[in-house]
Amino acid sequence: MKRLAELKQAGHKAFVAYIMAGDGGIEKLGEQIQYLQERGVTAIEVGIPFSDPVADGPTIEAAGNRALAEGITLEKVLDEMQRFDFEVKVPLVIMTYLNPVIRFGAERFTQEAKKAGASGIIIPDLPFEHRQLIEPFAKQQELVLIQLVTLTTIDSRLEEILKQAEGFVYAVTVTGITGSRDELAEEVGAFTRKVRELSPVPVYAGFGISKESHVDMLRDDVDGFIVGSAIVQAFHEDRIEDLEPLIDAVTAPHSV
Amino acid sequence: MTRVKICGLMEEQHVKAASQADAIGFVFAPSKRRVSIERAQELSRLANNDMQRIGVFVNASYEEIENAVKAVPLTMVQLHGDEPDELIQRIEVPVIQAFSIRTPDDVEKLNNSIADYILVDAPGTDYRGGSGHVFDWSLLENVALDHSRLILAGGLNRDNVQAAISQTAPFMVDVSSGVETDGRKDEVKIQQFILQAKGDSMERTQEKTIDPVGFFGRYGGQFVPETLMKAVKELEAAYEDAKNDAEFQKEYHHYLKEYVGREQPLTFAARMTEAWGGPKIYLKREDLNHTGAHKVNNAIGQALLAQRMGKRKIVAETGAGQHGVATATICALFDLDCVVFMGEEDIKRQQLNVFRMKLLGARVESVTKGSGTLKDAVNEALRYWVTNVEDTHYLIGSALGPHPFPTMVRDFQSVIGKETKRQILEKEGRLPDAIVACVGGGSNAIGMFHPFIEDASVRLIGAEAAGDGVDTERHAATLTKGSEGVLHGAMMKILQDDAGQVQEAHSISAGLDYPGIGPEHAHLADNGRVTYEAITDDEALASVIEMSRLEGIIPALESAHAIAEAKKQAQSMTADELLVICVSGRGDKDMATYAEKLEGLS
Numbered sequence: 001m002k003r004l005a006e007l008k009q010a011g012h013k014a015f016v017a018y019i020m021a022g023d024g025g026i027e028k029l030g031e032q033i034q035y036l037q038e039r040g041v042t043a044i045e046v047g048i049p050f051s052d053p054v055a056d057g058p059t060i061e062a063a064g065n066r067a068l069a070e071g072i073t074l075e076k077v078l079d080e081m082q083r084f085d086f087e088v089k090v091p092l093v094i095m096t097y098l099n100p101v102i103r104f105g106a107e108r109f110t111q112e113a114k115k116a117g118a119s120g121i122i123i124p125d126l127p128f129e130h131r132q133l134i135e136p137f138a139k140q141q142e143l144v145l146i147q148l149v150t151l152t153t154i155d156s157r158l159e160e161i162l163k164q165a166e167g168f169v170y171a172v173t174v175t176g177i178t179g180s181r182d183e184l185a186e187e188v189g190a191f192t193r194k195v196r197e198l199s200p201v202p203v204y205a206g207f208g209i210s211k212e213s214h215v216d217m218l219r220d221d222v223d224g225f226i227v228g229s230a231i232v233q234a235f236h237e238d239r240i241e242d243l244e245p246l247i248d249a250v251t252a253p254h255s256v
Numbered sequence: 257m258t259r260v261k262i263c264g265l266m267e268e269q270h271v272k273a274a275s276q277a278d279a280i281g282f283v284f285a286p287s288k289r290r291v292s293i294e295r296a297q298e299l300s301r302l303a304n305n306d307m308q309r310i311g312v313f314v315n316a317s318y319e320e321i322e323n324a325v326k327a328v329p330l331t332m333v334q335l336h337g338d339e340p341d342e343l344i345q346r347i348e349v350p351v352i353q354a355f356s357i358r359t360p361d362d363v364e365k366l367n368n369s370i371a372d373y374i375l376v377d378a379p380g381t382d383y384r385g386g387s388g389h390v391f392d393w394s395l396l397e398n399v400a401l402d403h404s405r406l407i408l409a410g411g412l413n414r415d416n417v418q419a420a421i422s423q424t425a426p427f428m429v430d431v432s433s434g435v436e437t438d439g440r441k442d443e444v445k446i447q448q449f450i451l452q453a454k455g456d457s458m459e460r461t462q463e464k465t466i467d468p469v470g471f472f473g474r475y476g477g478q479f480v481p482e483t484l485m486k487a488v489k490e491l492e493a494a495y496e497d498a499k500n501d502a503e504f505q506k507e508y509h510h511y512l513k514e515y516v517g518r519e520q521p522l523t524f525a526a527r528m529t530e531a532w533g534g535p536k537i538y539l540k541r542e543d544l545n546h547t548g549a550h551k552v553n554n555a556i557g558q559a560l561l562a563q564r565m566g567k568r569k570i571v572a573e574t575g576a577g578q579h580g581v582a583t584a585t586i587c588a589l590f591d592l593d594c595v596v597f598m599g600e601e602d603i604k605r606q607q608l609n610v611f612r613m614k615l616l617g618a619r620v621e622s623v624t625k626g627s628g629t630l631k632d633a634v635n636e637a638l639r640y641w642v643t644n645v646e647d648t649h650y651l652i653g654s655a656l657g658p659h660p661f662p663t664m665v666r667d668f669q670s671v672i673g674k675e676t677k678r679q680i681l682e683k684e685g686r687l688p689d690a691i692v693a694c695v696g697g698g699s700n701a702i703g704m705f706h707p708f709i710e711d712a713s714v715r716l717i718g719a720e721a722a723g724d725g726v727d728t729e730r731h732a733a734t735l736t737k738g739s740e741g742v743l744h745g746a747m748m749k750i751l752q753d754d755a756g757q758v759q760e761a762h763s764i765s766a767g768l769d770y771p772g773i774g775p776e777h778a779h780l781a782d783n784g785r786v787t788y789e790a791i792t793d794d795e796a797l798a799s800v801i802e803m804s805r806l807e808g809i810i811p812a813l814e815s816a817h818a819i820a821e822a823k824k825q826a827q828s829m830t831a832d833e834l835l836v837i838c839v840s841g842r843g844d845k846d847m848a849t850y851a852e853k854l855e856g857l858s
Binding site for chain 1: 301305326329477478479480481482483484485486487625626631635638639642643645646739740741742743744745750752754755756757758759
C-alpha cells in the first residue's frame with residue numbers, strides 16, 4: 001500500500017479496477033488479475049459475491065449472482081489466490097460484505113487474506129463505528145481496512161474517519177449504488193477536494209466512474225479512480241479491451 | 257449508572273451469561289482462574305463488541321502485558337502487584353491499579369496512583385489478585401477520593417452489591433467469587449448480579465444496551481453503507497427528540513384513536529376456551545385496526561416522524577402487503593409521496609393488497625430478484641433509500657434494520673402490550689400466565705411482549721413459520737434453525753449457508769416469509785426470556801378453520817401461527833390459568849390462498 005503514497009507523490013493518478021471473483025468461473029480470477037496488472041492498473045479490488053448486495057447496482061449484483069451460481073465462496077476465492085502461480089505485482093484488496101466475513105470468522109479471514117497476498121479490505125456495510133469487529137484482526141495481519149466517505153458524510157464525521165484512514169480513502173462520488181452513469185453531480189468536485197485536503201492518504205473516486213469525461217472532470221481533485229461495473233461488464237462480455245482507453249486516460253502521464 | 261465487570265471468566269457459557277455486563281476480566285496471573293492468552297482470545301470473541309476486555313496481571317513484565325493486550329486483544333489492563341509507575345506509564349491501554357484496603361491510611365495511597373482507575377479490594381489470602389473477602393466500605397466515605405475512577409471489588413455478591421454501590425458510588429463494581437457456586441462461575445448468579453447492580457430494572461438495562469450504538473446484547477447496530485449513516489443518525493436524534501415530546505405523543509395517540517380505532521378489545525374466546533379444555537383464552541384484536549392489522553400502529557408513528565424531519569417522500573417494503581397498505585393509507589391521509597417495493601411472488605399471492613395500495617395512490621414496484629419475496633423487497637427499498645436519502649424516509653415495517661428502527665418500531669407497537677396489560681388487569685385482576693404472538697421480523701410480537709418483559713410470571717412465546725417443517729429445506733424458522741449474521745443493517749439471527757449467503761425462506765404466510773428475525777428477539781431468545789416455537793403451514797391452516805368456526809373471526813395466516821402454538825401451549829395449562837393470543841391481523845387478504853388450500857372444505 002506504500003506504493004500508493006509514492007504514486008501520489010510522483011504526481012501520477014491511480015487506476016483501481018474492481019472485478020467480481022469467480023464471474024465466469026474461478027479460473028478467470030487469475031487471468032483477469034494478470035491481464036489488469038499487465039495493462040498497468042495500480043491496484044485491484046477482488047469482489048466477493050453476496051446474496052444481498054444492497055450497496056450495488058444491477059451490473060455488479062448480476063455478476064455476483066453468476067459467481068454464486070458457480071458456487072463461489074469467500075473461502076474458494078482466498079484458496080484460489082493462495083494458489084496463484086504468477087507474480088502479483090499490484091496491491092490486491094478484498095471487497096466483501098460483512099456477513100460472509102462474520103461467518104468465516106473475522107480473525108481467520110484476515111489470516112487467510114494475508115496468505116492470499118491481499119494488502120487491504122473494504123467492507124461497504126461495516127461503518128466506521130463498528131470497525132472494531134474487523135480492525136484489530138486486520139492490524140495483526142498488517143492489512144489496511146479501507147474506509148469509505150460519501151457525499152452525505154457530515155464534516156465532523158469526515159474528519160474522524162480521515163484521521164484514521166490507511167491505504168487509500170474510497171470517496172463515493174454518487175448518492176446511490178454502484179453502476180455506470182452518464183453524468184456526475186457538480187458538487188462531486190468540491191466534495192473530493194475537501195476530502196483530499198483532509199486525508200493523510202490518497203483519495204480515490206469510485207461508484208459511477210465509467211467514462212473518460214468523468215476522469216477529466218475529477219482529475220485535479222482526486223489521486224485516482226476506481227472503476228467497477230464497467231470492468232465487470234466488459235469482462236463478462238469478453239470485450240475488456242474496450243476499457244483500455246479509460247485505463248490509459250487515468251494512468252498516462254499528464255500535465256498537472 | 258454503575259458499570260459491572262465479571263472477572264475470572266474461563267468458560268464460554270459464562271461469557272455469554274455476562275452479555276449485559278460492561279466488562280469481562282481474564283486472569284493471567286497464577287490463580288485457580290488463570291487462563292492462557294489463547295483461551296482468552298476464544299472467550300473474548302463471544303463478548304459484545306462494546307464490552308471492555310480486561311486482563312489481570314501480578315508483577316508481569318511489560319512485554320508479557322503488551323503481548324496479551326495485542327493478542328486477545330485487551331482494552332484495559334488491571335495490575336495487582338507492585339508494578340512501578342514507569343511500567344504503568346508505558347502501557348498503551350487504560351490501566352487499573354489494585355489496592356488492598358485495611359485501614360484509613362491505605363485509602364491515602366489511592367490518590368497517589370497514576371493509573372486511570374483504582375480498584376479497591378480486601379487483603380488477599382492465597383494469591384494476590386482479589387480475595388473475595390469483604391472490606392469495610394465505610395473506609396471510603398469521608399475521604400477525598402475521585403469516585404469516577406473507583407472500581408469496587410472484594411466480597412461483592414447479588415445481595416450486597418446495591419448497598420455497596422449506594423455507599424461508595426463507584427465507577428464500576430468487580431465480581432468474581434461472588435457469582436460462583438462451588439468454585440465455578442454460575443450463569444444465574446452472574447445475571448442476577450448484573451441485574452442487581454444495575455438497579456433491578458430491565459427497562460434501564462435495555463436502555464443501556466441500545467446506547468450508544470443500538471445493540472441488544474450482541475445484536476443490532478447500524479450495518480449500513482456510509483451513504484445512509486447520516487440519515488440513520490438523523491433519524492436516531494429525531495426519534496429521541498420526538499419520543500420525549502408530549503405534543504408528538506399526543507398527536508400519535510390522537511390518530512391511533514380517531515383514525516385507527518383504538519383501543520382494540522381483549523376478547524374472551526369462550527368457545528375456544530371450551531374446545532381446548534385448558535386455560536381461559538383471550539384474543540388481542542389487532543385484526544380490528546383500520547387496514548386490518550397491527551402494521552398501521554407503526555406506520556402512523558413513523559409518518560408523523562418523517563414529517564417532523566421535513567421528509568414528504570416515503571419508501572417502504574412489504575411482504576403480505578399489510579405494511580404496504582398501512583403505509584399507503586397513512587401517506588394518503590398525510591398527502592405524502594409513497595413507493596412500495598413488493599416481491600413478485602408476494603404480488604401474486606396478495607393481489608387484493610396490491611390493488612388496495614394502488615387505489616390509495618401508492619406506486620407499487622415489483623421485485624423480481626432472488627425469491628421475489630420480503631427479503632428482496634427490503635434490498636430494493638434499501639437501494640432506493642440510498643439513492644434518494646436526502647428527501648426520503650424509509651418506513652420499515654418490522655422491528656428490523658439499523659438502529660433506531662428496531663427500537664422505534666417496538667415502541668410504536670408497544671401500544672398492543674400496554675393495552676393488553678391494562679385490559680387483563682381490569683377483566684381478571686391479574687397478569688396472564690402466557691402470551692403467544694407470531695414472529696416474522698417480529699413487530700407485533702415485540703410490541704405485545706415488551707410491556708411484559710419485566711413480569712417474570714408471564715411466559716412469552718413467539719411462533720415462527722416452519723413452512724413444510726423445520727427439518728425440510730422450506731421453512732422460515734430463523735430462531736430454530738438460524739445463526740448469527742448481518743442482514744439489512746443489523747446483526748441478528750438469519751438463515752444462511754456455510755459461506756454466509758443468506759438463504760431463501762419459505763412460508764405459506766407472506767408476512768412471515770423472511771430469513772431474519774429482529775435483533776431484540778434474537779437477544780430475548782438468547783437470554784431465555786422469550787421462547788420461540790415453529791408452526792408448519794398445515795398447522796396454521798388448521799387453526800384458520802378452527803378459529804373461524806369457533807369464534808367467527810377469520811385470522812390472517814400470520815396470526816394463525818400464533819393460534820396454532822397457543823393450542824399446543826393450552827394442552828399443558830389448567831383452567832385457572834390465562835392465555836393471551838395476539839391476533840395480529842384479519843384474514844381477508846388471504847382469502848385467495850384459503851380458497852385454494854382449503855378447497856373442498858365442508
